[in-house]
Structures are given as structure tokens and as C-alpha cells.
Amino acid sequence: MPAKIFVKYFVALLFVNLVFIAPAFAQNAVILFNEKFVIGAMEKFTAAESTYFHAPQNDFNFGDFQELRDYDLIDAALAYGEKYGYQFSLSITIRGPGTPPEFQLSAIPHYYGKGGKRSFYLDRSGVIRGADRNGAPATNTDPIIPALPCGEERMIPLMRSLNSAETAFFENNGANVNFGTMTNLSQNVLVDGYLGSGERCGYRFTLIIIAANIATATPASYRVNANPVSYPVNGFRSYYTDQTRVVRGADHGGASATVNDPPIKN
Secondary structure: OOHHHHHHHHHHHHHHHHHHHHHHHHHHHHHHHHHHHHHHHHHHHHHHHHHHHHOHHHOOOOOOHHHHHHOOOOOHHHHHOEEOOEEEEEEEEOOEOOEOOEEEEEEEEOOEOOOEOEEEEEEOOOOEEEEEOOOOOOOOOOOEOOOOOOOHHHHHHHHHHHHHHHHHHHHHOOOOOOOOOHHHHHHOOOOOHHHHOOEEOOEEEEEEEEOOEOOOOEOOEEEEEEEEOOOOOOOOEEEEEEOOOOOEEEEOOOOOOOOOOOEOOO
16 A cells, blocks of 8 residues: 555544544543542532531431531532432431431432443441442442542541541530540541541541549540551651640651640641
């Protein structure tokens, strides 16, 4: 085949491939972006339900879309049940004798294969599950979806959220005597299931509870350490906090921070 003809043939073939590949690539990008945003929305939804759940007037129940919207905990689009090319549906179980409060949030693609492929499921555990269900709803038996990546910049808010969780547990569940374990905090919807498992944002969290000693009049206390899972890939600083609610940290080469480290002010 003459060189000029070959070049023309190659260019024509390349053009034809681009005509078919480019739209498919763009569609896949839309799907990936939508699914990422849906996962982010469901993570925020866990926090919204936790806030509503612990408001004194709500009697440790979860809220429906409108109730969460009335508290300004979710935006209007999510309250309407449609966002990021997905349809959201919410089921609430009110607390009663022998019946614990529950919620189940489902998100399915509005147009399967165009705006998204995976369906997602969330309940009071705070752990998101999902799979490609061909547009059908996901369930609590589907694989766990990993939490969205977050770096060292999220560590200080996470440590502070643990302090807030311990304060709430102490006042509402610990009879103003004792603090809670990670499992206690997770079961009482004070932290999400990811943090409750002890690992978040590339950091491993260790929570130690020291019970009150009535004989010595020693009050209960706790301490939290957060160390990078892989130093320095996941982070440089290690973090420490306790019942004083002061967050401390320093670069310890992956080893634990202590009460003697400088406070982190930002």
C-alpha cells in the first residue's frame, strides 16, 4: 500500500475510533463523577441523621427528608429525593417498645448506564454499601463502599468530632460517669461506621477508656491516638486527644503522639 494511501487510511480509522470512543469515555467520566458525589452525599447524610437523632426534642429518632430539611441538615435537592442523577428514597422506623429506631437510605441511578451504574444503600451503621444492580436498589448485603479518600487535613476535625462524641455519650449514655468505646460511639450513632471501625483517612485510631474509680474518687477519662497507617504516605503527624478536648500532634515518624505534644490550634 502506498505511503500516502496508508496515512489517509490510518487517519480515517483513527477518526472513526475517536467518534465511537470519545462519547463512551465522556459517559464513563460522568458516571464516575456522579457516583463519587452520591457517596459524598451519603456520608454527609449520616452526619445529618446523627445530629437530628441527638437533638433533645427528637427523642432519639431519625428524621425523614422534610424534617432534616427543616433543621437545615440537608439541601433542598436531596430533600426532594433527586440529586447527581440519582433518585434517593428514605425509610424511617420510629423508636418504640422493643423496636429500635432505624433508617435506610437508598440511591439508584435515575437513568441506569447514563448517570450512574452502581446503586447504594446506607443505614444507621453509617457504612455505605453498593453494587451494580442494573438499576435495582442495593441492600445491606452488598459490598462495603470504602469511605472517600481524605488526607491529613481532615484529621483535626475528626479528632474534635471524637471529643464531641465522647461528651455526648458521657452525658446521655454514660450517666455522667463513664465514656464510651468506639463500638459504643458507633452503636449510638455518635460516629460513622468507618471511624467506628478504627480506621479513617489513612489513619488508625486507638481509643482507650479509663473507668471511674469511686473508691479513690478518680473520674473517668479517655485518650485517643491517631497514627498514619503508612508513614509518610498517609501523613506525617500523629495525633492525640483526651477528655480535656485539646488536640495535640507532632511528627513522630509514625509512632504515637502524647499529652506532652504541642496543641494544634488550626
